[in-house]
Amino acid sequence: MAKRGGRVHDPQGIAATAVGELVVDCPACPHPGRNLPEDWQDAPDSEQWKYATMLAVDANFKLKLKDRGFEDVELAPGWSYFVENEAYAKHCNNYVDEEEMKHCDSLFAAVDHANMPSHKKYCVNGVGAAICARHCFYRKSGV
Numbered sequence: 001m002a003k004r005g006g007r008v009h010d011p012q013g014i015a016a017t018a019v020g021e022l023v024v025d026c027p028a029c030p031h032p033g034r035n036l037p038e039d040w041q042d043a044p045d046s047e048q049w050k051y052a053t054m055l056a057v058d059a060n061f062k063l064k065l066k067d068r069g070f071e072d073v074e075l076a077p078g079w080s081y082f083v084e085n086e087a088y089a090k091h092c093n094n095y096v097d098e099e100e101m102k103h104c105d106s107l108f109a110a111v112d113h114a115n116m117p118s119h120k121k122y123c124v125n126g127v128g129a130a131i132c133a134r135h136c137f138y139r140k141s142g143v
């Protein structure tokens with residue numbers, strides 16, 4: 001992956017790879033400076049929809065992984081589609097006792113299920129992903 005991303009020619013080495021640098025960006029989605037007209041920001045409001053990035057986000061909170069004490073080594077920490085593990089764990093520590101938000105009559109209760117005592121033995125209790133809604137390309141650090 002690093003070879004195909006052109007990382008072997010960097011004088012600072014592979015360790016200098018930035019977050020999401022090895023991702024294949026959706027070539028059809030709008031990228032300023034790459035595939036948009038120079039004056040795309042001056043387009044009338046009725047045409048701004050053409051330059052919007054449309055994302056689809058979904059998650060599966062029934063996907064589980066038991067904590068068996070394995071020391072998992074990241075081979076490409078945050079370089080492509082998965083988030084960098086250490087930064088993600090640090091972020092999650094800010095939401096350990098999060099309560100379920102009840103904005104509607106939905107019975108999903110995904111956060112409540114994740115916080116159940118029987119689920120404490122899992123090191124993973126759900127996976128979410130963000131993709132380009134038009135062309136189905138996964139986003140940088142989108143999983």
Ligand SMILES: [Zn+2]
Nearest residue numbers: 026029132135
């Ligand atoms: Zn796209």
